[in-house]
Every structure is written in structure tokens, then in C-alpha cells.
Amino acid sequence: MSNDKIGDKRHLRSAVTRQKLLEAAKEVFLEEGFQKATISQMIKKASIGYGTAYVHFEGKEDLLCVLMENVMAQFYEIAEISFFPKSKDEAEQIIQKQTYDFLKMAEAERNMMQIFEQAIGVSSVISDKWKAIREKFIHRISVDIAYSQQNGLAKAKLKHELVARGWFFTNEMYLWEIVRNEHHNSVEEIANTITTLYTTGLYL
Incomplete structure (x- = not known):
């Protein structure tokens, strides 16, 4: 051989x-x-x-980091959906679907996400890993916002990095509420509401 x-x-x-x-x-x-x-x-x-x-x-934290990467890769696939809208309405439709799919994924992955939340609270390694994952999402959202601004769909005076951070934090807050089963409205209602607020504030 x-x-x-x-x-x-x-x-x-x-x-x-x-x-x-x-x-x-x-x-x-x-x-x-x-x-x-x-x-x-x-x-x-x-x-x-x-x-x-x-x-x-190296240990259980290392294992959980990989499991977290694997789960969050599914969420990131949603963030990576092709984003080249020609109008505010088209942008809103894409964003609404992304938001809904993202929050639905939190529901589907609730059990593992609960473990991640426990770990983020007690392990600096896992907390740092989550921060790195968060930054990856924020960067991706920022690129989409910049595209809309460059194409005259969104308010150019707003800093796209800052808007992206605010938008991700909104989604993240609801994600953890859904993971904890503390949300009082349907995922669809949450997604529709926050998307409308976001796109109304950002788009022309």
C-alpha cells in the first residue's frame, strides 16, 4: 500500500x-x-x-466552540442570501424573510442554543467565540446596507456599520428570548414588526 x-x-x-x-x-x-x-x-x-x-x-470549551460554529453556520447561510434589491419593497421582502428564517432557526436549535447561552455566561472562551460570530454577522449586514446606500435606496448619511450593529442586536435580543421561550408573540409577528421598524428607519 x-x-x-x-x-x-x-x-x-x-x-x-x-x-x-x-x-x-x-x-x-x-x-x-x-x-x-x-x-x-x-x-x-x-x-x-x-x-x-x-x-x-483541548477540552470541553474547545468542543463547544466547534459545535457553536456548526450551528451558527446555519444561521449565517441565512445572512448570506443574495441581496441586490432594486426597490425599498424588494429590500423589505428579503430582510423580512431573512429575519423570520433567523428567528425560526433559533426555535429549531433551541436546545443547543440554551447550552451556548449558559456557556457564554460563564466561559470567557465561549463568550469571545460568540463575540467573533456576532462581528461576522454585523460585517455581512453592513455590506448589504452599504449596497442599498450606494444604489440610492437607503439613507446615505447613516453609518452602515452602526446601523448593522443595531440591527443585529435587535435580532439577537429576540433570538435569546425565543431560545428561553420567553417571547410573547409569534416568530412571524416579531419578524414583521422589527423588519418594518428597521426598513422604515433606514430606507428612503
């Missing part, structure tokens, strides 16, 4: 081990919560050796 084939097999085995550990970690986090969960429980559930586990991850 060639060295390439051996390398490929080793790489595949490594990827499978990593995935097994991530799946086990998710189960343990959901069963125990962030603070009570231990990497030992995850390693046991994944049926792999300690040494092997630590080749892939």
Missing part, C-alpha cells in the same frame, strides 16, 4: 474520530448542561482513548 493510501486512511479515521467526539459532546452537553458536562463523559460516550481525544480537542 502506498504512503498516500495510508495517509488517506489515517486522515479518514481521524475525521471519523473527531465527528464521533463532537456527537458525543453534543449529547453530554444536552444531558448535563454546560457546567456539569465533563470531557471524560464525552470520551467515554464516544468510546475513544483519552490520548486520541486530546489530539483533536
Whole structure:
């Protein structure tokens, strides 16, 4: 067998081990919560050796960071929807759908999002990870706002970075309310209301 084939097999085995550990970690986090969960429980559930586990991850925070990235990648796909509106109405339709899908995703991913919220409150590593994810979203929104301003659809005098930050924080506040099941209105009603407020303030 060639060295390439051996390398490929080793790489595949490594990827499978990593995935097994991530799946086990998710189960343990959901069963125990962030603070009570231990990497030992995850390693046991994944049926792999300690040494092997630590080749892939430094500890439970490292594992949760990857799980958070994976979940938030689904949210980011919504933010990345093509945004080239020709009118205020078209912009509002796209934004309303993005907002609704984003908040619906919070509902669908409620269990893991609850773990993330616990972890953000007690771990600086996870808190920093969340801040980095937030900045990625804000940057993406900022690009869309700049496009609308450059094309005469939105108020040019407003700083797009500042507007983007405000818009993301609005969405984030409702996201955590939905995750905690504390929202008093339907996701659709929330999305429609905040989109109308946002687009009325920003668009001409």
C-alpha cells in the first residue's frame, strides 16, 4: 500500500474520530448542561482513548466552540442570501424573510442554543467565540446596507456599520428570548414588526 493510501486512511479515521467526539459532546452537553458536562463523559460516550481525544480537542470549551460554529453556520447561510434589491419593497421582502428564517432557526436549535447561552455566561472562551460570530454577522449586514446606500435606496448619511450593529442586536435580543421561550408573540409577528421598524428607519 502506498504512503498516500495510508495517509488517506489515517486522515479518514481521524475525521471519523473527531465527528464521533463532537456527537458525543453534543449529547453530554444536552444531558448535563454546560457546567456539569465533563470531557471524560464525552470520551467515554464516544468510546475513544483519552490520548486520541486530546489530539483533536483541548477540552470541553474547545468542543463547544466547534459545535457553536456548526450551528451558527446555519444561521449565517441565512445572512448570506443574495441581496441586490432594486426597490425599498424588494429590500423589505428579503430582510423580512431573512429575519423570520433567523428567528425560526433559533426555535429549531433551541436546545443547543440554551447550552451556548449558559456557556457564554460563564466561559470567557465561549463568550469571545460568540463575540467573533456576532462581528461576522454585523460585517455581512453592513455590506448589504452599504449596497442599498450606494444604489440610492437607503439613507446615505447613516453609518452602515452602526446601523448593522443595531440591527443585529435587535435580532439577537429576540433570538435569546425565543431560545428561553420567553417571547410573547409569534416568530412571524416579531419578524414583521422589527423588519418594518428597521426598513422604515433606514430606507428612503
